[in-house]
């Protein structure tokens with residue numbers, strides 16, 4: 251069923267075929283959505299553009315979320331092309347390696363601020379830019395991880411950053427509900443992606459998730475895509491402010 255038929259959606263966070271955001275882009279496209287897709291920079295473009303073309307993205311533009319001028323150009327293009335926006339999918343995270351792989355107590359101010367800016371504040375600012383275009387209401391969806399709620403070994407500074415992002419989701423949902431703009435976060439179990447490769451001993455995390463989750467499975471980006479497709483569709487019209495797990499049930503277990 252084409253549950254996103256005619257919906258216009260912006261996807262920020264595709265790096266390559268392994269990206270969560272790519273799994274989501276495919277699900278959105280198959281459900282009938284028209285897409286705008288961004289890539290981080292010139293280095294990323296050759297990996298992202300062919301994927302964006304596969305899902306017939308109408309807008310393909312660079313976006314470094316630390317560059318507000320680039321963001322303004324992107325939203326101007328969306329306004330000119332579509333006149334409005336129905337949903338935004340945000341799957342962006344970064345922390346400098348030294349800070350990510352060290353103890354939280356040793357994190358540098360610079361590393362902390364960069365991780366927060368790219369991984370958390372970017373969602374606030376994208377929401378701010380999207381709001382005036384969501385004239386028919388809309389859906390803002392971001393991606394978090396269990397390490398924002400409980401301490402996960404090696405997740406380091408990304409834990410507090412994701413905790414802040416989850417707080418942001420709730421506050422934005424409360425502020426934007428009146429305009430029928432819904433704000434949620436998906437919390438997938440571990441998946442081997444480029445961002446994940448920065449986390450020390452990530453294979454053990456995958457193994458732990460497989461062994462301890464009730465369903466004894468690791469999840470895939472298309473599984474995340476199918477849940478994301480529901481969440482940005484009108485079928486989820488009363489779901490907002492939620493952190494929604496897709497982790498084969500891992501989060502209910504006391505390990």
Ligand code: NAD
Nearest residue numbers: 263264265269270314315341342343393440441443444445
């Ligand atoms: P990924 O490496 O494929 O995606 C991360 C994206 O962030 C990349 O596209 C990268 O270009 C983008 N990015 C980094 N800095 C940026 C900047 N300054 N401006 C714009 N984009 C920038 O990895 P992924 O695992 O698909 O990550 C997507 C999201 O999913 C992240 O928020 C991550 O924390 C979250 N997540 C991942 C997992 C996992 O196990 N892979 C689990 C739960 C949540």
